[in-house]
Amino acid sequence: MSGVMKPLIREATSADIDPATETLRDAFADYPFTRHTIAADDHLGRLARMQRLFLARIGLPHGRVWVSDDAAAVAVWTTPASTGLERVFTELAPELGAIAGDRAAIAAATEAALAPHRPTTPSWFLGTVGVRPGQQGRGLGRAVIEPGLRAAEAEGVPAFLETSLESNVALYRRFGFDVVAEIELPHHGPRTWAMSKKP
Structure with missing residues (x-):
């Protein structure tokens, strides 16, 4: 019997926020x-x-949001069933702009640079x-991502993500993701990789 217990992963509730x-x-x-994309002033609070x-x-x-039982790992997905997101993001824009602070214009330019590389199909x-x-290093990241990957596979649609750490590219390749774009973000931003996993 192995001494390593598989982490308990569950869907999040409002109590996990x-x-x-x-x-x-x-x-x-x-x-x-x-x-x-977020101001340095009180960066962690923002x-x-x-x-x-x-x-x-x-x-x-x-x-859909999955967490480990103690919320030490979190994965947040939008899905083909996610509706009304454009309206919600419009409603949140002033608050997101306030959070970005003196980086608000950079954040907007960054979103504009990423948008052409994002999925247009479910x-x-x-x-x-x-x-x-x-x-970290206990398999929690993999455990919390896998339910979303299984759901995407079951629906027969791609999974998509973006990462601004080159070290993450190899990690996500092990999940079956491929790089579909490398984007040099404006205003000397970090290189960002758009990655997709076909069903």
Whole structure:
């Protein structure tokens, strides 16, 4: 009998918003993309507000969110069943702009640069995934991503993600993703890889 227990992964509820926000804030503390698009002033506080919005206003009501039982790992997807996202993002735009602070124009230019490379057909979009520092290397990231990949496969649609860490490219290739675009983000932003996994 193995001494390694498989992590318990479950769909998130509103009770998970606080711990999941903390996990994503800490996981993305030094992430090149968010450092580029969110002001340095109170960066971690701003980052937490952004991740909370994505969880509470996008993922839980309109997408699918999986967490490890203690929310040390979180994956937030939008899906072909996600409706009304354009309206929600329009509603959130002022708050997202305030969170970006003096990087708001850069954040807008970044979104414009990424938009042409995003799926135009039904797909599962991995909007954010993170594992709490100190809990990494235990397979939690894989465990929390896999339910979304299985769901996309069952629906016969691609899965899609973007990453601004080159080290993540090899990781996601092991999940079956291929690079479909490399984007040099404007205003000296980090290189970002768009990746897709065919069903």
